[in-house]
Amino acid sequence: MKTFRADLHIHTCLSPCADILMSPRSIAAAARRKDLDVVGICDHNSAENAAAVAEAAGRLGIRALPGLEVTSREEVHILALFDELESALSLQEHVYAALPGENNEEIFGLQVVASADDEVLGTSGRFLAGATVLSLADVIGAVHDLRGLAVASHVDREGFGIIGQLGFIPADLPLDALEISRRLTFQEGRAAFGRTRPLITGSDAHFLEEIGLAATCFQLEAATVREIGLALRGLGERLVLS
Amino acid sequence: MNLKDLADRLALNVLQPVGNFDAAVTGGYTGDLLSDVMGNAKERSIWITCQTHENIVAVARLKNLAGIILVNGRKPEDPTLGKARDEGVIILGTPESAFAITGAVAGLFGRK
Numbered sequence: 001m002k003t004f005r006a007d008l009h010i011h012t013c014l015s016p017c018a019d020i021l022m023s024p025r026s027i028a029a030a031a032r033r034k035d036l037d038v039v040g041i042c043d044h045n046s047a048e049n050a051a052a053v054a055e056a057a058g059r060l061g062i063r064a065l066p067g068l069e070v071t072s073r074e075e076v077h078i079l080a081l082f083d084e085l086e087s088a089l090s091l092q093e094h095v096y097a098a099l100p101g102e103n104n105e106e107i108f109g110l111q112v113v114a115s116a117d118d119e120v121l122g123t124s125g126r127f128l129a130g131a132t133v134l135s136l137a138d139v140i141g142a143v144h145d146l147r148g149l150a151v152a153s154h155v156d157r158e159g160f161g162i163i164g165q166l167g168f169i170p171a172d173l174p175l176d177a178l179e180i181s182r183r184l185t186f187q188e189g190r191a192a193f194g195r196t197r198p199l200i201t202g203s204d205a206h207f208l209e210e211i212g213l214a215a216t217c218f219q220l221e222a223a224t225v226r227e228i229g230l231a232l233r234g235l236g237e238r239l240v241l242s
Numbered sequence: 243m244n245l246k247d248l249a250d251r252l253a254l255n256v257l258q259p260v261g262n263f264d265a266a267v268t269g270g271y272t273g274d275l276l277s278d279v280m281g282n283a284k285e286r287s288i289w290i291t292c293q294t295h296e297n298i299v300a301v302a303r304l305k306n307l308a309g310i311i312l313v314n315g316r317k318p319e320d321p322t323l324g325k326a327r328d329e330g331v332i333i334l335g336t337p338e339s340a341f342a343i344t345g346a347v348a349g350l351f352g353r354k
Binding site: 074135158163165166168 | 274275276277278279280293294295296297300301319
């Protein structure tokens with residue numbers, strides 16, 4: 001069993017609100033500087049840069065898990081993390097079919113699709129900053145159907161956090177974990193939110209210097225979503241350490 | 243004013259009728275962030291929102307609100323409808339925007 005330091009909530013230059021410098025190679029280099037073993041690539045409503053970051057990070061010995069940060073119809077953000085790129089792309093297809101509108105670059109920002117060598121491959125015209133018409137239950141169900149983990153993003157933040165939007169977390173919602181933002185320490189987060197569900201923290205990095213500002217340490221056999229799922233449930237000696 | 247008068251005068255659609263239409267309505271509150279509504283809505287208010295998630299029923303009960311108006315022609319989700327029926331929380335609807343219906347409700351309470 002090994003300890004893995006993971007920042008599971010990182011945006012790339014595909015997210016309109018993220019810095020243009022959040023390119024695959026730069027993200028990988030920053031992750032190495034911050035001693036991260038695992039990163040989660042979770043752009044708003046898209047996984048189009050996940051493969052490129054995975055390749056760039058892999059060259060540096062860092063595992064980049066493909067994911068999305070989906071916006072539900074309640075305007076709640078849900079992190080979806082997968083072992084397989086195909087699963088992330090399947091969810092992306094489901095999300096795209098439920099995501100109305102087009103991006104306005106002047107208002108929301110550029111949405112750059114990049115290669116593992118930081119070449120610009122194009123831009124996305126979809127309204128990635130928007131909300132899908134999928135309910136929270138639909139989103140979580142779709143993630144689980146694809147054997148992914150569904151984590152409520154930044155539960156301590158009013159905007160787009162589940163508690164801010166919905167007042168409280170519905171008891172029967174099958175979330176795998178709650179993410180606290182880097183504004184709280186793990187101890188503070190556990191005291192405030194960690195009583196009923198597993199807790200992780202992530203940087204929600206939109207700029208390179210934010211990568212790794214919050215990270216969760218896991219005790220796992222390997223850096224996979226399946227193993228992280230075991231750790232969240234405290235099974236088979238897999239653990240969330242801090 | 244009771245809930246029935248308010249629904250009649252604003253020509254609201256009744257989306258979930260089980261509950262107390264005779265209950266007094268003493269004001270209104272408009273908001274889509276449920277945490278804000280929990281913090282600031284006053285009891286016996288009519289709540290104007292676009293949120294249709296089932297948690298709106300719990301918030302209405304918790305704050306003892308007179309009822310809920312869903313705006314822009316929105317319909318409650320099925321779990322919301324079921325919970326509202328069980329809990330006796332009346333849900334009304336309007337094709338109007340939150341701005342327009344908030345103005346109309348405020349007008350009923352003498353604020354123009």
